[in-house]
Amino acid sequence: MKKAALLFGMLLMAAPAHADLTHKISSSVQLTVDASASQATRLGSTYSVSGNNVSATLGGLTAPASATDAATMNSGTYTQTTDGSAFSFSETFNGGDAIPTGTTVSSGVVGTLPAFGSVTTTAGGVAGSLAGTIDSAGTMSLTAGGAGTSATGQFVSEITIK
Numbered sequence: 001m002k003k004a005a006l007l008f009g010m011l012l013m014a015a016p017a018h019a020d021l022t023h024k025i026s027s028s029v030q031l032t033v034d035a036s037a038s039q040a041t042r043l044g045s046t047y048s049v050s051g052n053n054v055s056a057t058l059g060g061l062t063a064p065a066s067a068t069d070a071a072t073m074n075s076g077t078y079t080q081t082t083d084g085s086a087f088s089f090s091e092t093f094n095g096g097d098a099i100p101t102g103t104t105v106s107s108g109v110v111g112t113l114p115a116f117g118s119v120t121t122t123a124g125g126v127a128g129s130l131a132g133t134i135d136s137a138g139t140m141s142l143t144a145g146g147a148g149t150s151a152t153g154q155f156v157s158e159i160t161i162k
Contacts, residue, residue, distance in 0.1 A: 022160040027153075029132035029140075034148035036124030043117030045071035045096035051089035053081045059091065070096035125149045 047061050059076030073093040080087050097116045125148025132142045138155040145151070 020160075020162040022158075022162075024158040024160075025156070027134040027138065027155045029134060029142070029154075030150075030152045031130055031132055031145075032125075032150045032152075033127050033130065033145065034122075034125035036122060038119065038121045040116040040120075041118040042097045042099070043094075045073075046094045047073055047092070049076065049089075049091045051078070051087065053085050053087035054078050054089050055081045064098075068099040070098045123148065 045061055047059065049056070049058060055078070057077040059074050061071040062074045064071050072095070076091070078089060078091075100112070100115060126146030127149060128146035129143050130145025130149050130151060132140075132151045132153050134140050134153055134155055138157065140153040140155060142151040142153050
């Protein structure tokens, strides 16, 4: 009986282990080359005139011949109303932007940029010798490129025991 109890007790102490072991390895390389960009705002033509003690045949804007041209100025005729009296006069014209003919992109480069009144241009990156590798041992090799580039490498090893 003692032997049976001892054997039963030993079986209870030697219960099998229920441990889960998980091992994950991941690696990544991200290489980025900035794109070039240009944002332009076309400005319209404006005309204004003001004055006192002046008689006038007012000027103004002449409609363009096509939708891609800018309006032009039509000069008015102005004379002082009372000779020898004080007068003031101001006439202002700002010529608007005409639309240039076909802007093309070749190999990611815009050959000619639009010549508008408000333009913001950003140069694109140059890949140059940009490169990146990670081997199975986690050894990382990142090579810098030209301006406007970035290289990011990551190696993660995770062990989980439950």
